[in-house]
Amino acid sequence: GAVVSQHPSWVICKSGTSVKIECRSLDFQATTMFWYRQFPKQSLMLMATSNEGSKATYEQGVEKDKFLINHASLTLSTLTVTSAHPEDSSFYICSATRLAGTDEQFFGPGTRLTVL
């Protein structure tokens, strides 16, 4: 149990376009979902924390208007990278914590975004 999926697993887009990444908890309800990004040879950096039905809490330095997070249900959160630019190219990983149980984070497999 505690499987988190992400879609797509990789995406290539043109500069200026928007890209939506989905994060789903497949076999549990998630109270909280987290979005991270990872640049090559760097650590996972927390971007934002989202709870179902409420606005996401963004970490310092993360542009909320550029990285739109929607957490519409207890099993789905989406991250939209708006007007993507090459510097947004990165590996984006989501995680989720269960509705019932400990607050252990279960991670998705990640999405590789390349902006041309």
Next chain:
Amino acid sequence: DQQVKQNSPSLSVQEGRISILNCDYTNSMFDYFLWYKKYPAEGPTFLISISSIKDKNEDGRFTVFLNKSAKHLSLHIVPSQPGDSAVYFCAASVTGGYQKVTFGTGTKLQVIP
């Protein structure tokens, strides 16, 4: 500002020997430390953790040691197995739990058969 550091980007160990992965931190407010394991194309999975009130936690082949005065922790894997080959992330939290963790940069462990 990298608050959690893993200075060795990679490590190679012979099968059956001990693997020691190191991690240093700078924030004295961290009170909970975790190790995650990550295979290619998969998300990190929780491996083992330790609270700041302890200096050792053991789970099978995996043992984590914490030296608070040195702000250092290490993960020992013994005996190492080829299936242990992965990237290992050290992480720390000030909340005493799994949320709002700060990750290190990772160490890629290769266990040679």
